Amino acid sequence: MITPALTWYTIDQLKDIEPENPYHKETQPKELRKFGVENLHVLARSTFTVDQTPSEYTLYLSADDYYKLYINGNFITQGPAPAYPEKYYYNKIDITPYLLEGDNVIAVHLYYFGAVNRVFNSADGRFGVAAEIVNEQTLTSTSLAWKHMISNAYSGETVGYTVQYLEDFDSRKWDEEWNQLAFDDSTWEEMSLAQWADYQLIEQPTQTLAIKEQPVELISEISQGHWKVDVGQEVTGSLVLRAKGASGQKIEIRCAEDLDENGDVHYDWPQKIKYQEFWTLADGECRLEAYEYKGFRYAELIVDEGVELLEVKLLLRHYPMDEALCTLTSSVPNLDAVFQLCKNGVRLGTQEGYIDCPTREKGQYLGDSMITSRSQVWLTGKTDMLRKCVDQFAQTRTISEGLMSVSPGSYMQEIADFSLLWSQLLMTDYSFTGDKEFLRTYYPTAKGIVTYFKTFERQDFLLEDVYEKWNLVDWPQEFRDDYDFDLGGADVMNDPVGKGCHNVINALYLGAYKVLNQIETILDLPLTPGWDTLYQSFLKVFYNEQTKLFIDAEGSNHSALHSNMYPLYFDFAPAEAKETMTNLLIERGFNCGVMTTYFIMKDLARAGRKDVVYQLLISEEENSWMNMIKNGATTCSEVWEKTKKWNFSFCHPWASAPISIIIEEIAGITLNPDTSDGFVFQPAVPDEVDIFSLTVPLGEKRIVVYKDEDGKVSIKYETIR
Structure with a gap:
């Protein structure tokens, strides 16, 4: 086996510049140098000779920002997945089936976005391609040198939040034969060696896209x-x-x-x-x-x-998804329709990362990923995308120990709620894999998040004035159940969170603290002290003993859904209050955004009200997944219907909570890495559901939960081929 020694090539216009560092905390904006290069399309070619001896060839290939690969005119794949240069990806591609004896041409259509955005770590002046071919029989390698031409066939303005350039395409400036072996590239220029010192290349941990x-x-x-x-x-x-x-x-x-x-x-x-x-x-x-x-x-x-x-x-x-691995068929059309709606959303919303939407943002958001990743692992049986996501957000510790909320793009945004939910991503992996070493690798990040938020503690250890990050609670604003606190807006510089101490950020802080202690227990590490004292302060400030509910903010009399869902979710609500709090959730229903429905349904299931969970799943009320379908959606959408948000997106997999809820709480596959099967079977399929058949991959097997002719819910196992 050969470890590739990839060498970067770039164009003369960018070869001698010192790359820009786009990283900064959101409250400390920086002016980036302009390189005069944006929306750059470059066509590059390299020839390669195959002798007559049969051999297997592997191409190791990377590009910044992106490539599309052709061999002898045949499209092969594209990549790499967006990443930070400090841990950048190359793709390992078996090119043997596409090669001819004698001369071959490897052609790449390269792209440099050149502006700050949520997808690529661009606007940094780094543009190039790196490639090496390895003969697997002789274990010899060949580095590729490139000739290139800048293409002027594309033009257009940016759309969305500067995530994409429109493509006004001029065929008069394009030669469709450019990637063919016989094409004459004698007028093309040679690419130059790049002198970047900070690239650390590793093999991309996820598959390339299914196209x-x-x-x-x-x-x-x-x-x-x-x-x-x-x-x-x-x-x-x-x-x-x-x-x-x-x-x-x-x-x-x-x-x-x-x-x-x-x-x-x-x-x-x-x-x-x-x-x-x-x-x-x-x-x-x-x-x-x-x-x-x-x-x-x-x-x-x-x-x-x-x-x-x-x-x-x-x-x-x-991202590749075998749609036959995870399926649901029942006698309840609404249940099947909601499951498929969310499945479609997760499939399309998992590109080379967990994107929030494929239109105006295309970014991997931390909070969105917590919901999407759990759905995606259930649907595919794979944790590679989840682990890449965990790692990429952990890398943002170098920018802020409290983590960034978009990764790995060059757009710097911070959301406190999302940072405090990062450990849920880590525990999702542990729930599916039971892998303590992976947990140990990222334990310092979980501890670092708690350490970061400690800087906002006041004398009683509660968080106050967390001004550096957006305090979200829920989104859009009208789905906050009249939460009684000035949360400011998405622009933390010009519209920061109001002064004072409010519930949700503190509840999430307690949750992150508690999960940190759980990780330490699993890893046999000393517990980080302080949770009990923090909890007592939380009770003193936010718990109303008369109503047996938690209030929204210090001095408030209002109790929103959001002030009560997290104490129930992280299981630190007083025993005497759990029934009252559960009844509040039932009474209010989904008076919230689509992402937070996950926590509400988990709370209700834990409280023994899976009957209510089922009704919420199949509901046709205004705030329901069936209402999305009635309004024309074929994928789970950003909010309940397009009239609720001015820049509504039809595809937003942060609304895919029904996938995991149906599998875990209705079919009853409750993950538990301490058991031999990795789960406990606790079905709660309602009697009214005459037909129920769910297949889902877990480990090396596919689990089938079904209702037999006698109405009994049973389970069986199939081998995944």
């Missing part, structure tokens, strides 16, 4: 040269188009997640995502080369007179 091209069947002509496309449901990907026309003729491409009140493609609505692009044709037949992906369902194609539209296909992309 699939498929036909589109629902196409209708609205009028002459005006076509409407419906791909059937929300997707992440791009349209693949072929057309024939004269040089300079255009096709306008509009994409959107929904239709407006007139049934037209709603591409221009106030959500900061306006998917309107123009394709300029060359003479003859052309192919649209989309690089970036979108989240959409509908499209309009408006073609110039005389242009012939030859082909419309769809290119889908997401």
Whole structure:
């Protein structure tokens, strides 16, 4: 086995610059140097000779920000997953099936975003490619040198929160044969060696994306040269188009997640995502080369007179998911529909990380990931994406010991609630794997979070004025159940949290502290002292002995859902108050955002009210997953319906709590790494559900929970092939 010695190559324009460090705490903004390079597309080629002796070849490949790989004209894969340069990824690719005896060409379409965003660690001046080929029989390696050309075929403005450049594509400036062996690259320039010292390259711990091209069947002509496309449901990907026309003729491409009140493609609505692009044709037949992906369902194609539209296909992309591994079939249509809605959302929302949405942000948010990761592990049986997520947020300790809330992009945002939930990500891995060594590796991060928040303790050890981070409680604001405290806004510099001491941040602090002690117990480490004293202060300030509820803030008389869900979730509510608090949750229902439903349903299940959990899952009330479906969603969405948020996203997997709730609380597969099977079977399938069959992967087996002809809920095991 050879450890690759990857060498970076870049373009002359960037080879001699000192890379910029974009890291900073949110309350300490920094002005980044401008390099005059954004939205850069570079085509690069390298030739490679294969002798006549049969051999297996592995390509080790990385690029910053991104690559798409072709060998002898065949598209192979793309990557790497976004990462920080201090722990950057390369992909290990078996290229043997694509090679020919003799000369071969390896071609990459490279991209540099060049602006601060939530996806790539960009705007730092680092752009390049690194590659090496290893002959697995002889264990010899070949480094690749590159020739390149900067492509001017792409132009456009940014959309969303500066997460994507629109792609106005000009086929007159594009040669479709650029990745073929016979292409003449004699006029291309050689790439230069880069001199970056801080890259630490490791093999990407997750698979590369699953990418699939498929036909589109629902196409209708609205009028002459005006076509409407419906791909059937929300997707992440791009349209693949072929057309024939004269040089300079255009096709306008509009994409959107929904239709407006007139049934037209709603591409221009106030959500900061306006998917309107123009394709300029060359003479003859052309192919649209989309690089970036979108989240959409509908499209309009408006073609110039005389242009012939030859082909419309769809290119889908997401992290690999075998959809047959985890399935639900029951006699309750609502239950099945909600499960599938959330499954679709997790599939599309797991790209090369757990993205919050595939449209305006595309970032991996810590709080969102806590919900999405649990769903995704259940659906796939794999923890590689979860572990990458745990690690990438742990890396942000170098920026703030209290962690950043977006990782690994260059956008610096901090949310206190999310930081305090990071240890839940770590414990999700332990729940599924029982791996104490992984737990031990990241224990310092869990302790560091508690240490960071200690700096905001007042004399009685409660947190006060946590001004450095956004105090979220729930989002959007109208789903905070009238929480009685000035939380400020998302802009912590200009709209910080109000002065004083409030419940949710302290409840989450107690939770993080308690989980830290649990980790220390599992690892046989000395317990970090102080939790009991902190708890007594929490009771003294926030517990109302008359109502047996927790109040929102010091001096308040109001008790929101959110002030009571976390004491129940972390199991530090007084025994005398649990019934009253549970009744509050039942009475208020989902008077909250979609993410926090996970905690409410867990609380109700723990209190023995799984009957209520089931009813919430299949509910058709305004705040329900069925209401999302009624409003046209095919993936779980950002809020209950689009009228509730001005920049609503139809795909937002932080709403996927039903996946884990159905599996764990209804089917009854309760994770417990201390048992031989890794779980305890405690089914709670209601009697009214006549048919119930759930399959789910866990470890090396697939578990089947089913209701037999006698109405008994049973379990069996199948081997995963």
